[in-house]
Amino acid sequence: MKAVRFHAKRDVRVEEVSAPSKPLEADELLVKPLVCGICGTDLHEYVGGPIVTPGKPHAYSGAVLPQILGHEFSAIVVDTGKDVHHVRPGDRITVQPLISPRDDYYGRRGLFHLSPCQACIGLSWQWGGMGELAVIKSYNAIPVPKSISDTQAAMIEPAAVALYALDRGRVVAGSSVLISGLGPIGALSLLGAKAAGASRIFVSEVNPNRAKKARELVPDCIVIDPRDPTWFEQIQDLTEDGVGVDAAIECVGAEKSLTACVDAVRRQGVVVQAGLHSAPATIDAMKWALKDLTVEATWCWPSYSFPRVASMIESGVLPVEKVMTSQIAMDDIVEKGFEKLLDPAGDEMKILVKVSES
Structure with missing residues (x-):
């Protein structure tokens, strides 16, 4: 074969x-x-x-x-x-x-x-x-249900990764969220955040093709370029009292992206490490403490999540x-x-x- x-x-x-x-x-x-x-x-x-x-x-x-x-x-x-x-x-x-x-x-x-x-x-x-x-x-x-295509069924595994990250980030209806990096997991996290009812979703992405894709997937998402020195002010301007987002999902696996997520969340916000780092990252532990953050690190997904993802795909929300x-x-x-x-x-x-x- x-x-x-x-x-x-x-x-x-x-x-x-x-x-x-x-x-x-x-x-x-x-x-x-x-x-x-x-x-x-x-x-x-x-x-x-x-x-x-x-x-x-x-x-x-x-x-x-x-x-x-x-x-x-x-x-x-x-x-x-x-x-x-x-x-x-x-x-x-x-x-x-x-x-x-x-x-x-x-x-x-x-x-x-x-x-x-x-x-x-x-x-x-x-x-x-x-x-x-x-x-x-x-x-x-x-x-899988008959109404799900072969392609959709093949996407359940990465979608489960994204939904697990959102679950760990406590993303619910009304949440404000930053998705850092629009690779496949970032894109699926974007769709998942929308399905969860997040009211304001920011996407941080440097590749203009992927930034365009973010707007195609969720037209009302707010795309920011992390190289722009005003990127944090853009988030502050669109969050209550300028405090930052409730949750940030790190999907790049890079130190700069993790640092940006820590900066972007409000005090007592949640940072979820979904991207896999290939090298150690330096962190500012004092900032984590001063902001009273919750930092969650995820690996894969719970195996029971697959039927849930399939049902979300079947319903059209994902x-x-x-x-x-x-x-x-x-x-x-x-x-x-x-x-x-x-x-x-x-x-x-x-x-x-x-x-x-x-």
């Missing part, structure tokens, strides 16, 4: 590999991936990996490079193990990609995303969403498909996928890969 595999830094190949052949375990499914998103984690692997892809057998999953990529994907169930009852062959699903123990400290508490030995489909599991077939666990398969800018073939993954997304002045935001037809 055809698959996109990561071998090493800037070495991603579309190759013919052996399809799954061993009998399914009782709690496993064989699925046919349909559409798969390129995630920022995939880009980090491409530019500087291996980072989380395993150079030696993974302690829990046993996976090792080369790795079939793809952890944001929709699929059709092909076959199931004998203990799988919530889906049947022919059903469409979205994939919750974390593989983790059900019985360790975190698993017993339902905090599967926090297990220290977790693996991830498409990063540290033998299979991934950018292959024509994949084997997953029963708990990875989340059924139009995740608007974040997609291109859909490409597997054969074009490097030139039209990774390289396009790495262009800092480019107009791509979210690129999805068409793996199979539903």
Whole structure:
């Protein structure tokens, strides 16, 4: 079968590999991936990996490079193990990609995303969403409504990341919010903040193409350029008594962006670190104390959030498909996928890969 595999830094190949052949375990499914998103984690692997892809057998999953990529994907169930009852062959699903123990400290508490030995489909599991077939666990398969498209179903995983950040930021009806950085998670956070009823949403973005995209997604959002020395005054002018926003969602993973979020929130505001930093960041802890801030750091999402996201998409309040800018073939993954997304002045935001037809 055809698959996109990561071998090493800037070495991603579309190759013919052996399809799954061993009998399914009782709690496993064989699925046919349909559409798969390129995630920022995939880009980090491409530019500087291996980072989380395993150079030696993974302690829990046993996976090792080369790795079939793809952890944001929709699929059709092909076959199931004998203990799988919530889906049947022919059903469409979205994939919750974390593989983790059900019985360790975190698993017993339902905090599967926090297990220290977790693996991830498409990063540290033998299979991934950018292959024509994949084997997953029963708990990875989340059924989706018929009215949700294959593309929308593939966007549930990144949308869950964004909604988790908003939840941790206490964003509710009437909140004022800053979204720092309009990459895919920032864009989905923007849509999620609007769906939550936020009354005033600011977006900080330097790329003019992405700034334009923010206005397309939520026309009444206020876009600011963080390079403008008056950026904070612009926020003050539009918040009550000039105190700043209730919450700031940091989606860049950069020190300057985090510092700006701390500056932008009011006293007793909430800063949520959603972007993943690739290097340590220096902070002004005294400012955090003087402002009596809550700083939340997020990792992934709770696994129970996927049906909630699906229902929001189905109802129309979370139009995740608007974040997609291109859909490409597997054969074009490097030139039209990774390289396009790495262009800092480019107009791509979210690129999805068409793996199979539903």
